[in-house]
Amino acid sequence: MRILLQLTYNGANFQGFQIQNEGRTVQYELERILKRMHRDFVRIHPSSRTDKGVHALCQYVHFDTHLNLTADKWQHAFNSALPDDIYVTAVRQIPEDFHSRYHCIGKAYRYKIYQAPYRDVMKTGIETYYPHDLNLELMNEAAQAFLGTHDFTSFCSAKTEIENKERTIYSFQVDKTKDGYDFHVIGSGFLYNMVRIMVQHLMDIGQGKKNAADIPAIIAARDRTAAGKTAPAEGLYLEKIYLTVEELAQDIPPGTKIITKNNRKALTTDPGML
């Protein structure tokens, strides 16, 4: 049977989600527990492979198992063995044709920056320090230029290996917080470093270093060097993963056309209900 885990992790002390040659990874921690339980290797499949230092408030992974445990027992088995910076928030059995990556039809990311007279050591690794003043209105105006379906070559790492760089942005909002700004973006999917490059570009605009009006031309250039630098990983949170059209429709402007990728039919009901 196929099991879906919903989990959260603090990325500060991980080399990212995916197993690397060296360093702690989220995948390693989960597969280590599964291996002990099954006395055999069990592969997990995430909805998203977050980078080094990136946090997840909501991530999904699925795996196949012959063990017949209740959701509560699975959750306890993981949480009692996981380190303090990963926590399994929910467990459900799902249909065997459900895939956490292929059935993901959208993701929401949040990017947190704080302003202060000097770096706050207690926020190290979990928020980005940015001392400069930013123009909120300019950033929000500029963010709207990303909406819709575009080839985001200019806004992803030059190392991106994937061929199809077309993605759809459903909403992009910058909010003032108590001591800084939150950038909140929802899209069909995001390329390597894409959120961090868009955020840094908006911060440059908010600081008056770049013009909001230039974004369409920068997108059209399909050239990484046309856009701004890459904001640090520590402020980035994978906030939500959309596995159903209903969930996604609730969080984006009414009437927005939802793209379901790979021509797969997206689930129309919560997989936990199946």
Place this chain on the structure above:
Amino acid sequence: MRILLQLTYNGANFQGFQIQNEGRTVQYELERILKRMHRDFVRIHPSSRTDKGVHALCQYVHFDTHLNLTADKWQHAFNSALPDDIYVTAVRQIPEDFHSRYHCIGKAYRYKIYQAPYRDVMKTGIETYYPHDLNLELMNEAAQAFLGTHDFTSFCSAKTEIENKERTIYSFQVDKTKDGYDFHVIGSGFLYNMVRIMVQHLMDIGQGKKNAADIPAIIAARDRTAAGKTAPAEGLYLEKIYLTVEELAQDIPPGTKIITKNNRKALTTDPGML
């Protein structure tokens, strides 16, 4: 000349202040920078040697140097070379007979716990998770039993090597926060694990597992096993270090007699003003 640094650090990824055989320490990070600047080893002396995992909102260290730099240049030299989890907040030249440890006449610690349906991975290492309900009034009533000068053998690690276990507690207050409790204690000094054992004991009282009325007898027992366990390091913050009688007098109830240890005359003015 003698230089005093005021610094702050996030203890989550340190093996404590003092250099150990293995692992990152705050002392190592500071002495590494001084060695590079002096092309020679320069020893630093802290006001307090915080344990593994304990944070400092305010710590002092002093060192002697033949380099003639302004306070700004010293601060920049450190902050541009220190890792993100240490920050030098102020630098002053001080008299050569001033010693950051011997002239410390008091310390304030804060202990932070949060309550939630489950562990918050973003608070890992920086606050202690405690899901149980606590009685604030009972904890505050019990905390008053620690005030005054006592032999704190029952409330320090059995591994404490120091002979004289007499310390003076000037104030002890428990506050309700947005999502938990803050324990705030000011004393002449604290023994090994002393704050963490007192806090855990108060938490046990707040949960109805121990009685406030028993504290005087537990102190009198001079036996570590008479008191509660040791609360985790991650919630503990060295919040303030008092180098002058004036500073300490401001933070404790008016008229409280201040003990100056080692018969040394405590500074009566801010050392930065000398």
